Amino acid sequence: MEMLENRPLGELAPGDSAELTRVLTRRDIELFAVMSGDLNPAHLDADYAEGTQFHRVIAHGMWGGALISAVLGTRLPGPGTIYLGQSLRFLRPVGVGDAVTVRATVAEVDEGTGRVRLDCLCLDAVGRSVIEGSAEVLAPRDKVRRPAAALPEVRLHTPGARFRALIDATRPHDPVPTAVVHPCDALSLEGALQARAETIIAPILVGPRRRIEAAAAEAGLSLEGLEIVDVAHSHAAAEASVRLVREGRAAALMKGALHTDELLSAVLDRAAGLRTERRLSHVFALDVPGYPRTLYITDAAINIAPDLETLRDIVQNAIDLARAAGTEAPRVALLSAVETVTEKLPSTLLAAAICKMADRGQITGGLVDGPLAFDNAISPAAVAAKGIASAVAGRADILVAPNLESGNMIAKQLIHLAGAEAAGIALGARVPIMLTSRADSAEARLASAALAQVMARDGG
Numbered sequence: 001m002e003m004l005e006n007r008p009l010g011e012l013a014p015g016d017s018a019e020l021t022r023v024l025t026r027r028d029i030e031l032f033a034v035m036s037g038d039l040n041p042a043h044l045d046a047d048y049a050e051g052t053q054f055h056r057v058i059a060h061g062m063w064g065g066a067l068i069s070a071v072l073g074t075r076l077p078g079p080g081t082i083y084l085g086q087s088l089r090f091l092r093p094v095g096v097g098d099a100v101t102v103r104a105t106v107a108e109v110d111e112g113t114g115r116v117r118l119d120c121l122c123l124d125a126v127g128r129s130v131i132e133g134s135a136e137v138l139a140p141r142d143k144v145r146r147p148a149a150a151l152p153e154v155r156l157h158t159p160g161a162r163f164r165a166l167i168d169a170t171r172p173h174d175p176v177p178t179a180v181v182h183p184c185d186a187l188s189l190e191g192a193l194q195a196r197a198e199t200i201i202a203p204i205l206v207g208p209r210r211r212i213e214a215a216a217a218e219a220g221l222s223l224e225g226l227e228i229v230d231v232a233h234s235h236a237a238a239e240a241s242v243r244l245v246r247e248g249r250a251a252a253l254m255k256g257a258l259h260t261d262e263l264l265s266a267v268l269d270r271a272a273g274l275r276t277e278r279r280l281s282h283v284f285a286l287d288v289p290g291y292p293r294t295l296y297i298t299d300a301a302i303n304i305a306p307d308l309e310t311l312r313d314i315v316q317n318a319i320d321l322a323r324a325a326g327t328e329a330p331r332v333a334l335l336s337a338v339e340t341v342t343e344k345l346p347s348t349l350l351a352a353a354i355c356k357m358a359d360r361g362q363i364t365g366g367l368v369d370g371p372l373a374f375d376n377a378i379s380p381a382a383v384a385a386k387g388i389a390s391a392v393a394g395r396a397d398i399l400v401a402p403n404l405e406s407g408n409m410i411a412k413q414l415i416h417l418a419g420a421e422a423a424g425i426a427l428g429a430r431v432p433i434m435l436t437s438r439a440d441s442a443e444a445r446l447a448s449a450a451l452a453q454v455m456a457r458d459g460g
Helices: 026-036 046-050 061-074 161-168 186-197 209-219 234-246 260-267 308-324 346-359 374-378 380-386 404-416 442-457
Strands: 003-005 017-023 082-090 099-110 115-123 129-138 145-147 176-181 201-207 227-230 252-255 281-287 295-298 331-335 367-372 398-400 421-427
Touching (some): 061 099, 061 129, 099 129, 161 421, 186 209, 186 252, 201 442, 227 234, 252 260, 252 442, 281 308, 281 404, 295 404, 308 346, 308 398, 308 421, 331 346, 331 374, 346 367, 404 421
Parallel strands (some): 201 227, 331 367, 331 398
Antiparallel strands (some): 017 099
């Protein structure tokens, strides 16, 4: 256990010194910006910083000042010190990867008042002065020796950053013509109009014109320039939207204010729907704080208890989406409760069969492994502890759940307990289908539209 021990007033003499050395990281800069609210782009925006006189991102000046405070508060004089004043001159910038040594030296001691003046100096790795100055403190009079406080773990996460990158990647491409099915409430209309404003989709609104226009008026939204296909009700809207796809006028579907089952019933109609040889399945795309890549989870919305052939299509649909979104060779983990194959757990048998199908070329485009327990799929530490040899374990891009209940619970737990942002689409029909939820954020709705655009461009 680290102990903190001070140098009380009676032990201080001019010339006494203490120091610490730190290497500046990008995380230090971001933490300081979060704490201070200083969002100067010279510290946070690499493109902007390149055009400054320093040509790189640099630390906030007071990051060095905070290190001086750390020396004074923990080493010299240490615990019990009260800061009274500080004067600093900033002489050189500090960039990511630079080592800084911070030194405080006692200059004057006033035993009557307990005031102590210290010279403060920050040096770079070659001994040049980065910061010079002085500090005045009220030194503690009593000896203190205490264990250092355990600090909370801090995880930095920019909500929606991966989704924003996905949305930005759609900009060079034409918006995909999209039938928006029964957009008769503000949320449905806002989602479609936001995706239109980002040039991700070109919406065709399909539903009762009177209700659509009333919803737009109530929400203060303009429908200028938008085509409205006027039908009587939600069931007719689903059928009309499917017809627009069959006629080649739409290349994607977006769910509005109707039940998912009602839309999918029209999509899966054997005579007039959008069936293909592939089974329809849903894929969540999640931006999970602390996980280093987009995590895809399937199937958590459509197939309740998939058999082997259905599971094969679920896996292939997810691989196709991840590849279209930029992951060259997605790592697919087939989940179960254990990583060994046993007849007592049918999901392990299905996982093993899927892996063999991938070996035989019946599933293509990704690396497939399973069965794997959840921790073994996403945690390198768990993989190391169990000694699992796998190209997928510990770094999965895609998690394939054995059934809808488990997939839905995994996705919802990550969303509500881990703070994940979630987007998602249904695949396996002639066109991608955006099954947005009322709980989706604006960024998540845009990300779902972006996923649909990349799949439509990819021919899926």
